[in-house]
Amino acid sequence: MAASSEYPAMTTKPRYLTGDKAGLQEFLDKFDVFLFDCDGVLWSGDHLFPGTVETLELLRNNGKQVVFVTNNSTKSRADYKKKLGTLGIPSSTEEIFSSSYSSSIYISRILNLPENKRKVFVVGETGIEQELKSENVPFIGGTDPAFLRDVKPEDYKRIAAGDPSILDPEVGVVLVGLDFHLNYLKLALAYHYIRRGAVFLATNIDSTLPNSGTLFPGAGSMSAPLIMMLGQEPVSLGKPNQAMMDAIEGKFQFDRSRACMVGDRANTDIRFGLEGKLGGTLAVLTGVSTKEDFVAGPIKPLAYLDKLSDLLEVQS
Amino acid sequence: MAASSEYPAMTTKPRYLTGDKAGLQEFLDKFDVFLFDCDGVLWSGDHLFPGTVETLELLRNNGKQVVFVTNNSTKSRADYKKKLGTLGIPSSTEEIFSSSYSSSIYISRILNLPENKRKVFVVGETGIEQELKSENVPFIGGTDPAFLRDVKPEDYKRIAAGDPSILDPEVGVVLVGLDFHLNYLKLALAYHYIRRGAVFLATNIDSTLPNSGTLFPGAGSMSAPLIMMLGQEPVSLGKPNQAMMDAIEGKFQFDRSRACMVGDRANTDIRFGLEGKLGGTLAVLTGVSTKEDFVAGPIKPLAYLDKLSDLLEVQS
Numbered sequence: 001m002a003a004s005s006e007y008p009a010m011t012t013k014p015r016y017l018t019g020d021k022a023g024l025q026e027f028l029d030k031f032d033v034f035l036f037d038c039d040g041v042l043w044s045g046d047h048l049f050p051g052t053v054e055t056l057e058l059l060r061n062n063g064k065q066v067v068f069v070t071n072n073s074t075k076s077r078a079d080y081k082k083k084l085g086t087l088g089i090p091s092s093t094e095e096i097f098s099s100s101y102s103s104s105i106y107i108s109r110i111l112n113l114p115e116n117k118r119k120v121f122v123v124g125e126t127g128i129e130q131e132l133k134s135e136n137v138p139f140i141g142g143t144d145p146a147f148l149r150d151v152k153p154e155d156y157k158r159i160a161a162g163d164p165s166i167l168d169p170e171v172g173v174v175l176v177g178l179d180f181h182l183n184y185l186k187l188a189l190a191y192h193y194i195r196r197g198a199v200f201l202a203t204n205i206d207s208t209l210p211n212s213g214t215l216f217p218g219a220g221s222m223s224a225p226l227i228m229m230l231g232q233e234p235v236s237l238g239k240p241n242q243a244m245m246d247a248i249e250g251k252f253q254f255d256r257s258r259a260c261m262v263g264d265r266a267n268t269d270i271r272f273g274l275e276g277k278l279g280g281t282l283a284v285l286t287g288v289s290t291k292e293d294f295v296a297g298p299i300k301p302l303a304y305l306d307k308l309s310d311l312l313e314v315q316s
Numbered sequence: 317m318a319a320s321s322e323y324p325a326m327t328t329k330p331r332y333l334t335g336d337k338a339g340l341q342e343f344l345d346k347f348d349v350f351l352f353d354c355d356g357v358l359w360s361g362d363h364l365f366p367g368t369v370e371t372l373e374l375l376r377n378n379g380k381q382v383v384f385v386t387n388n389s390t391k392s393r394a395d396y397k398k399k400l401g402t403l404g405i406p407s408s409t410e411e412i413f414s415s416s417y418s419s420s421i422y423i424s425r426i427l428n429l430p431e432n433k434r435k436v437f438v439v440g441e442t443g444i445e446q447e448l449k450s451e452n453v454p455f456i457g458g459t460d461p462a463f464l465r466d467v468k469p470e471d472y473k474r475i476a477a478g479d480p481s482i483l484d485p486e487v488g489v490v491l492v493g494l495d496f497h498l499n500y501l502k503l504a505l506a507y508h509y510i511r512r513g514a515v516f517l518a519t520n521i522d523s524t525l526p527n528s529g530t531l532f533p534g535a536g537s538m539s540a541p542l543i544m545m546l547g548q549e550p551v552s553l554g555k556p557n558q559a560m561m562d563a564i565e566g567k568f569q570f571d572r573s574r575a576c577m578v579g580d581r582a583n584t585d586i587r588f589g590l591e592g593k594l595g596g597t598l599a600v601l602t603g604v605s606t607k608e609d610f611v612a613g614p615i616k617p618l619a620y621l622d623k624l625s626d627l628l629e630v631q632s
Contacts, residue, residue: 159532
């Protein structure tokens with residue numbers, strides 16, 4: 001990757017701010033908006049990191065806009081607000097930006113679909129359905145139990161013939177997210193819709209999903225069979241894809257030079273902020289990437305902290 | 317692909333034998349064994365090509381060994397013999413070589429598994445199970461209805477902890493074939509078995525499965541999520557992988573220089589014969605690849621025919 005030529009900032013060694021009170025204050029003063037990756041930054045699994053609530057409070061009290069940016073498509077913004085609440089983090093739905101929401105915005109406001117091709121075939125869970133509803137986008141598939149069945153011999157013939165009773169002619173988009181109920185029928189239908197001209201979208205392409213301290217199949221793994229069959233990649237609406245950044249900017253109308261992306265992963269979070277040409281990127285060492293990744297790797301944040309709550313040192 | 321340097325024969329224009337009685341006789345005299353790809357050569361879908369039965373009879377009457385080589389892992393050899401019979405093609409189980417059978421042979425006779433790691437976790441259908449049984453290989457998964465369920469919250473913790481009630485410690489192989497009942501649980505278990513050291517095998521890696529004149533998800537599409545998650549390819553036991561050729565040779569003990577692969581696909585069938593250093597490869601134009609593919613493409617057969625039954629012209 002010719003990263004250093006694309007991002008001049010990435011050739012500079014990131015600044016270590018833990019314990020540097022003046023440096024922290026200077027850093028905070030540069031930004032009006034903080035975009036937060038969540039898992040690995042604010043919490044890990046079900047474990048809230050100490051000081052998370054106080055740090056968010058500090059930022060809000062200093063007039064900073066806080067945005068929670070998540071690739072998790074199984075939850076709607078309302079679901080996510082509930083999850084934050086359960087962990088003890090106060091938030092408003094307006095502060096939450098999920099890949100299910102960015103996908104819905106992309107479909108409703110950016111894709112220019114013909115009148116008779118506005119329906120979405122969903123491979124995914126209720127979070128996607130709720131957000132499509134919030135944007136008045138019609139859809140089929142998803143959690144509809146009619147799709148939770150085996151493929152029958154006659155299905156092959158009906159699909160091959162383009163029978164409208166099994167291939168809805170109004171479908172113009174296939175949107176693939178994490179689906180705990182993925183099956184052969186859904187894969188076959190998604191494949192044929194795309195072959196027949198539907199736009200191939202993915203809420204995100206993370207191959208794995210962290211849970212209980214290990215990894216499980218992620219949304220990218222649901223797209224993988226289709227990518228292999230079609231020889232075509234989906235447009236991803238999650239980090240680090242800039243379609244998500246454009247959607248966030250479209251909603252919050254912020255000045256990118258006064259915004260900072262905070263995350264634990266170099267190749268998704270920090271890359272997302274760098275490619276989005278935000279004024280800053282801040283890494284924390286409580287998640288996936290290590291200090292070595294950030295200091296010696298090809299994708300360097302502007303600054304890094306041992307942990308997010310080190311920001312509280314500005315008050316000391 | 318630097319194909320021409322690897323296969324000197326491939327730089328030569330393939331010989332067109334339809335209507336060339338003397339050429340046909342000369343070609344037939346060169347070989348004792350004919351390995352047949354089936355769909356696209358002997359039949360298409362449920363449609364038997366005219367002359368198929370007579371052509372096979374001609375070969376057998378002239379003392380040639382006939383072998384049916386199929387990547388279809390959902391059927392056992394016994395199932396496949398039944399299918400051939402239904403289409404009107406007489407055969408014996410001994411003449412049939414399926415990817416489920418080659419996988420079973422590979423596991424039982426070639427992989428040197430430790431005594432306590434001999435169990436196979438199967439992602440696939442009954443054909444694989446029957447062939448594993450025929451080689452006395454213990455297995456779990458497959459068509460067992462216990463695996464046809466949703467992932468439950470406690471499953472994540474049990475899998476993360478390596479709980480032997482969900483991750484059988486004796487599993488040393490994950491074998492992935494076409495599975496019409498693929499689900500999230502099976503993918504999660506397969507992933508964790510491989511991460512814990514199990515050998516990653518695929519019966520075959522065809523991304524699609526022809527049916528009713530179009531394509532559906534193939535065995536390769538079942539491996540795709542695991543490949544993406546693991547960053548690792550499986551060893552494939554189907555065409556064009558030479559593990560299958562080695563298994564065929566191990567069984568039939570033939571002289572490769574006196575064997576000919578017959579097929580309709582340049583990049584699987586013909587490649588399989590060329591990489592196996594067989595004495596000959598014969599292409600037919602009744603399937604996927606076109607005359608141009610064979611004459612101008614990088615993978616050239618020794619000879620080609622409009623259709624298999626053109627071989628009958630030697631009798632005219």
